[in-house]
Amino acid sequence: MTEEEVALAVKDIIQTVAPDEDVSNLDPALRLREQIDLDSMDFLDIVMELRKLYGVQVPEEDYKELATLGGCVRYLHPKLAGKSLHCATSA
Amino acid sequence: MVYDAIVIGAGMSGLAAALRLALHEKRVLVLEKHELWGGLNSFYTLRGRPFDVGLHALTNFVRPGTPQAKGAPLMRLLRALRIRHEELRLIEQDVSEIVFPGARLAFANDFALLESEVARLFPSQRDGFARLTQLMRAYQLNEERPPPPSARALLERHLSEPLLREMLLLPVLLYGSAREDDTDEQTFAILFRALFLEGLSRPAGGIRTILNLLIRRLKQAGVELRLSAGVQRVLVADGRVRGVVLESAEELAAPLVLSCAGRVETLALAGRPSAPADEGRLSFLESIWILDRPAHALGHRAATSFYSLEERCIYRRPAGLIDARTGVLSSGDNFGAARGPEGELRLTVPASHPAWRALTPEAYAAAKERCADEVAAAVVEAGVTADFRARRVFRDVFTPATIERFTGHRGGAVYGSPTKQLDGATGLDGLVLIGTDQGYLGVVGAMLSGVAMANRHGLAAHAAREALSG
Numbered sequence: 001m002t003e004e005e006v007a008l009a010v011k012d013i014i015q016t017v018a019p020d021e022d023v024s025n026l027d028p029a030l031r032l033r034e035q036i037d038l039d040s041m042d043f044l045d046i047v048m049e050l051r052k053l054y055g056v057q058v059p060e061e062d063y064k065e066l067a068t069l070g071g072c073v074r075y076l077h078p079k080l081a082g083k084s085l086h087c088a089t090s091a
Numbered sequence: 092m093v094y095d096a097i098v099i100g101a102g103m104s105g106l107a108a109a110l111r112l113a114l115h116e117k118r119v120l121v122l123e124k125h126e127l128w129g130g131l132n133s134f135y136t137l138r139g140r141p142f143d144v145g146l147h148a149l150t151n152f153v154r155p156g157t158p159q160a161k162g163a164p165l166m167r168l169l170r171a172l173r174i175r176h177e178e179l180r181l182i183e184q185d186v187s188e189i190v191f192p193g194a195r196l197a198f199a200n201d202f203a204l205l206e207s208e209v210a211r212l213f214p215s216q217r218d219g220f221a222r223l224t225q226l227m228r229a230y231q232l233n234e235e236r237p238p239p240p241s242a243r244a245l246l247e248r249h250l251s252e253p254l255l256r257e258m259l260l261l262p263v264l265l266y267g268s269a270r271e272d273d274t275d276e277q278t279f280a281i282l283f284r285a286l287f288l289e290g291l292s293r294p295a296g297g298i299r300t301i302l303n304l305l306i307r308r309l310k311q312a313g314v315e316l317r318l319s320a321g322v323q324r325v326l327v328a329d330g331r332v333r334g335v336v337l338e339s340a341e342e343l344a345a346p347l348v349l350s351c352a353g354r355v356e357t358l359a360l361a362g363r364p365s366a367p368a369d370e371g372r373l374s375f376l377e378s379i380w381i382l383d384r385p386a387h388a389l390g391h392r393a394a395t396s397f398y399s400l401e402e403r404c405i406y407r408r409p410a411g412l413i414d415a416r417t418g419v420l421s422s423g424d425n426f427g428a429a430r431g432p433e434g435e436l437r438l439t440v441p442a443s444h445p446a447w448r449a450l451t452p453e454a455y456a457a458a459k460e461r462c463a464d465e466v467a468a469a470v471v472e473a474g475v476t477a478d479f480r481a482r483r484v485f486r487d488v489f490t491p492a493t494i495e496r497f498t499g500h501r502g503g504a505v506y507g508s509p510t511k512q513l514d515g516a517t518g519l520d521g522l523v524l525i526g527t528d529q530g531y532l533g534v535v536g537a538m539l540s541g542v543a544m545a546n547r548h549g550l551a552a553h554a555a556r557e558a559l560s561g
């Protein structure tokens with residue numbers, strides 16, 4: 001996956017977890033929570049979807065890497081290197 | 092088979108907790124003592140008609156996509172369980188009311204109605220009510236320290252008119268106070284929002300709609316549900332939970348046990364004592380009347396009427412069998428649903444568990460009929476509703492003893508223990524309270540409780556919270 005695809009994958013997962021939020025204009029540098037209504041429960045769901053869809057295990061101590069969209073891309077890009085983009089909504 | 096978690100009780104909180112954990116790929120087993128799921132919110136069939144046990148209305152109604160829906164409890168719950176709003180098939184109320192001697196306040200899912208009613212009946216209280224509302228909207232739930240103990244004191248700070256205070260307090264007490272005659276500020280805030288700022292609805296098809304959906308999802312998610320499987324004991328070693336023993340003596344192992352059996356009941360299963368003050372005292376008599384025509388055909392339009400025949404509301408275990416001076420009158424067919432040619436009214440009043448338990452079987456059966464008559468006469472005479480009694484097709488009545496028998500809650504305590512445990516902790520590692528005694532009441536509340544405790548004790552909610560707030 002390219003970095004753009006990783007960003008797309010993450011946004012798609014956020015959309016599944018939080019269907020009533022608008023994820024199209026997320027600023028990659030800002031905290032996700034400041035831009036959309038996301039709580040710790042949703043966060044757990046995002047981590048779960050990453051595991052289910054892409055087999056990526058995010059250990060608890062790394063949760064902090066996922067606080068922004070940019071952080072997600074940086075952290076996940078190497079882990080998703082050989083994988084292809086799925087659509088969470090249809091999975 | 093070793094489970095990640097065992098859930099004691101297929102009440103609304105137990106089912107929600109199990110689903111939440113299973114969506115996160117945990118292996119979950121639900122153990123229910125009865126042949127049916129639902130707990131206080133179960134269902135039965137009588138003379139070919141479907142009945143719900145404990146559903147007047149669902150609180151916390153919000154319409155998806157509206158500003159109120161943002162972050163609202165119902166939306167959070169649906170998100171957590173991956174349920175779409177429309178799957179609940181909710182039908183909104185048109186109007187409900189609070190009826191006191193000489194005063195009637197209407198409210199609906201549009202909060203503006205209650206505001207204008209308060210302004211009309213209590214013009215001098217307008218500003219105070221606006222301040223109170225503001226405070227309730229912004230109220231931050233805090234589980235670190237106990238909330239200020241008295242909702243009455245809160246109301247007195249904002250409203251000088253005693254009748255208005257009583258009128259606002261009554262629905263909150265009747266729909267969720269485990270304490271007599273008052274409740275704490277936090278419970279008041281939760282219910283003020285759930286009832287007035289959000290609103291009431293009913294699923295088409297009643298509680299079965301929600302239960303069927305949950306059961307279907309649980310199956311899909313791989314949860315094992317065992318009925319007629321009462322837990323006799325919770326296994327504890329070195330202060331840690333190891334699993335449970337069933338009434339059949341079968342042993343089952345799990346590192347986490349979530350229980351919706353109640354505080355006192357759960358501690359007893361683990362061989363732990365609890366204080367007498369922890370036992371709930373509040374229970375109800377409910378009579379369900381099937382009428383030969385819808386309630387609105389008799390001029391009764393309210394979905395729910397909270398009533399008090401006294402100017403100061405009375406909410407406590409009565410000295411006799413029941414207290415007919417206060418209660419809820421709920422009409423399922425006034426939730427916009429075309430239920431058919433018949434009507435249904437439910438009348439629920441405070442009742443004393445010890446008084447009902449003291450009766451002989453013959454006296455018990457006769458008392459049920461007598462009390463149901465007394466309650467109906469009281470609401471008709473006080474003008475809460477038109478006289479519906481001659482329109483009766485038939486009637487079913489249940490008592491605190493029925494509630495105890497079918498839910499295992501000691502004393503038939505519908506709202507559980509007056510001591511709530513917001514973090515779910517029991518003092519034993521791995522044994523967690525969910526549902527009523529964790530602190531969230533009602534159908535939506537119980538389910539939220541199950542989800543919140545599953546997140547907290549079964550998933551790494553703590554790390555997630557830190558990651559988000561950094």
Ligand SMILES: Cc1cc2nc3c(=O)[nH]c(=O)nc-3n(C[C@H](O)[C@H](O)[C@H](O)COP(=O)(O)OP(=O)(O)OC[C@H]3O[C@@H](n4cnc5c(N)ncnc54)[C@H](O)[C@@H]3O)c2cc1C
Nearest residue numbers: 100102103104124130131145147148322499526527533534
């Ligand atoms: C008459 C009445 C009217 C109500 N009206 C409304 C309403 O209109 N709106 C609303 O929102 N709420 C209403 N409620 C309240 C609502 O039903 C409850 O708040 C909610 O269902 C509580 O769910 P719970 O998960 O906490 O536990 P419960 O429903 O109490 O479930 C506990 C479960 O645990 C099981 N259990 C107990 N001990 C054991 C054991 N040892 N082993 C295995 N299983 C065990 C029980 O059999 C039961 O199924 C009403 C309740 C009643 C009684």
